[in-house]
Amino acid sequence: MKQHSTPSKCEYFDILPAGIICIRPDYTVACWNRTVAEWTGISKKEIVGHDLRERFPHLKDRRYGIRIQQVIDGGPAALFSTQFHPHFIYAPLQQGGQRYQRTSVHFFRENEERFALFVIDDVTELVSQVHGFREMKNRALHEVEERKRTEDALRKANRQLKLLTGITRHDILNSVAIAVGYLDLMDGSSESEKETYMERIRQTLEKIQHQIRFTSTYEILGTNEPVWQRIETLVTSPGAPDRIRIQISGLDVEILADPMLGKVFDNLLDNTIRHGGKNVSMVEVDGEVLGDEFLLTWKDDGTGIDPADKGRIFERGYGKNTGLGLFMIREILSITGITIEETGETGEGARFKIHVPPGKWRAPTGV
Amino acid sequence: MKIDEDSSDAIRELINIGVGRAAGLLNEMTGTHIRLNVPEVHFVEFSDLLHDTCLLESDRLSAVTLRFSGAFSGISMLIFPPESAALLITTLTGEEIDEPELDALRVETLNEVGNIVNNAVMGSIMNVLNEHLTYSMPTYLEGDITQILDTGRAGSYQWVILAISKFILEDLDIIGNILMIFEIGALDTLLERLHETTVNIR
Numbered sequence: 001m002k003q004h005s006t007p008s009k010c011e012y013f014d015i016l017p018a019g020i021i022c023i024r025p026d027y028t029v030a031c032w033n034r035t036v037a038e039w040t041g042i043s044k045k046e047i048v049g050h051d052l053r054e055r056f057p058h059l060k061d062r063r064y065g066i067r068i069q070q071v072i073d074g075g076p077a078a079l080f081s082t083q084f085h086p087h088f089i090y091a092p093l094q095q096g097g098q099r100y101q102r103t104s105v106h107f108f109r110e111n112e113e114r115f116a117l118f119v120i121d122d123v124t125e126l127v128s129q130v131h132g133f134r135e136m137k138n139r140a141l142h143e144v145e146e147r148k149r150t151e152d153a154l155r156k157a158n159r160q161l162k163l164l165t166g167i168t169r170h171d172i173l174n175s176v177a178i179a180v181g182y183l184d185l186m187d188g189s190s191e192s193e194k195e196t197y198m199e200r201i202r203q204t205l206e207k208i209q210h211q212i213r214f215t216s217t218y219e220i221l222g223t224n225e226p227v228w229q230r231i232e233t234l235v236t237s238p239g240a241p242d243r244i245r246i247q248i249s250g251l252d253v254e255i256l257a258d259p260m261l262g263k264v265f266d267n268l269l270d271n272t273i274r275h276g277g278k279n280v281s282m283v284e285v286d287g288e289v290l291g292d293e294f295l296l297t298w299k300d301d302g303t304g305i306d307p308a309d310k311g312r313i314f315e316r317g318y319g320k321n322t323g324l325g326l327f328m329i330r331e332i333l334s335i336t337g338i339t340i341e342e343t344g345e346t347g348e349g350a351r352f353k354i355h356v357p358p359g360k361w362r363a364p365t366g367v
Numbered sequence: 368m369k370i371d372e373d374s375s376d377a378i379r380e381l382i383n384i385g386v387g388r389a390a391g392l393l394n395e396m397t398g399t400h401i402r403l404n405v406p407e408v409h410f411v412e413f414s415d416l417l418h419d420t421c422l423l424e425s426d427r428l429s430a431v432t433l434r435f436s437g438a439f440s441g442i443s444m445l446i447f448p449p450e451s452a453a454l455l456i457t458t459l460t461g462e463e464i465d466e467p468e469l470d471a472l473r474v475e476t477l478n479e480v481g482n483i484v485n486n487a488v489m490g491s492i493m494n495v496l497n498e499h500l501t502y503s504m505p506t507y508l509e510g511d512i513t514q515i516l517d518t519g520r521a522g523s524y525q526w527v528i529l530a531i532s533k534f535i536l537e538d539l540d541i542i543g544n545i546l547m548i549f550e551i552g553a554l555d556t557l558l559e560r561l562h563e564t565t566v567n568i569r
Binding site: 062064066067070074075076077079081082083084102103106126127130132134144266 | 392395396397433449456460470471472473475476479480482483485487489490493498502504505
């Protein structure tokens with residue numbers, strides 16, 4: 001143990017609520033106040049005159065050594081934050097665990113002798129409060145996020161419900177009006193006319209049946225959370241007739257979309273079969289990454305779309321059959337911000353381009 | 368005051384050495400791989416500082432300041448836009464949060480990062496000059512640049528060394544500004560001392 005004079009300020013340090021340690025340039029302890037003695041269980045007697053690093057060997061580490069040396073050399077104070085140095089010196093708590101500390105090291109000179117003064121604050125309570133606040137804030141943020149998601153889902157479900165109710169009411173009422181019209185015409189008409197009207201009524205009833213089936217198929221649209229779906233599996237699953245060959249490439253991706261995404265490809269195939277003409281024999285489905293987006297192209301070798309129809313094919317009720325297939329494709333895709341357009345040349349087949357924005361597509365998980 | 372090329376090169380070099388040391392220390396402390404470079408060092412008059420530097424335009428900046436006095440007096444400070452500061456701290460501490468923001472603990476951590484950078488830069492200059500200055504306690508300040516600089520005292524400031532430093536960490540590229548603001552005559556004294564030291568070394 002080295003013999004030195006004690007700095008005159010040492011006795012004042014005992015009344016401070018912070019831990020105070022004062023060392024000489026060779027790290028021998030000159031002052032060790034009452035607070036730090038209580039925290040560590042090491043009395044003044046045991047440590048004053050001894051190298052501080054004997055009790056706290058981590059202070060030999062360069063991370064501390066360089067900065068403390070700069071202070072001893074007369075440099076600016078060094079700060080040691082709680083996040084990087086939570087336990088500057090070992091100071092156990094009665095209930096277990098250690099005190100969180102915030103430490104600063106300052107230079108002072110007395111009688112031509114240089115000292116480094118460590119001021120250690122116990123910030124255990126502050127740390128616990130900040131952690132509590134962070135947890136509370138995170139919980140609140142998650143709850144807001146959850147609420148937003150629920151509201152969004154509710155809004156979408158409501159929109160779909162309105163849409164389908166609209167389709168059902170409007171289209172079925174139209175069909176019923178047509179059937180009633182034919183029934184009126186049957187009064188006083190000939191047998192052969194009656195047969196024709198009966199056939200029309202039967203067709204109208206079939207249409208109503210189809211419309212009711214359609215709404216039951218799509219009533220769940222938008223009511224479930226979007227999910228990641230592998231495109232390759234969805235495109236290859238629809239049962240195409242033997243005369244149509246489906247060729248795919250670049251579809252090894254997953255898309256975040258409404259669980260009804262499979263219906264998009266069913267409807268595109270149905271569109272090709274119904275409207276591609278009798279010579280349609282091939283569908284090519286290609287995927288490629290274009291900048292941030294993923295572009296999926298559905299192309300057939302049928303007759304293509306008439307230029308007069310191009311601008312309206314995605315509108316509800318427009319088309320040769322129910323007029324709902326392409327409309328529903330657009331609705332399903334739009335739930336997650338995916339868009340669709342038709343870019344084919346008449347006479348050379350239909351070509352649908354599906355644009356999947358960034359964040360809504362990814363490489364398959366596990367690949 | 369005309370600052371010749373040799374003096375400006377010497378200052379640039381000393382700041383470079385300082386930030387290099389600061390980066391080394393931060394890497395050892397945090398176990399991250401942070402790079403800190405000083406691509407640009409400018410000498411500007413204090414009165415022009417508020418108009419010339421768009422980097423300080425934010426109305427909420429985070430600054431860690433260190434006042435020094437002695438043979439030459441002034442303030443050394445490291446300034447960030449607060450969102451960059453929060454991002455830097457959460458990345459350095461390895462926290463995973465969606466929206467970084469500064470709370471009491473992160474402010475204290477930023478204060479330590481600023482303390483390391485300020486001390487390293489001051490240390491690098493003072494080592495060469497073999498001078499001793501008196502330093503105030505490092506302080507964390509938040510506000511626009513006029514609030515941080517305490518423009519009430521602006522009359523006593525003359526020259527500013529502005530070092531625009533990039534904190535390069537993982538995919539982040541955060542700009543931090545190191546400002547050394549000198550009181551009237553202080554930069555002249557610093558440059559004279561530097562000149563004398565260089566002559567003596569030669």
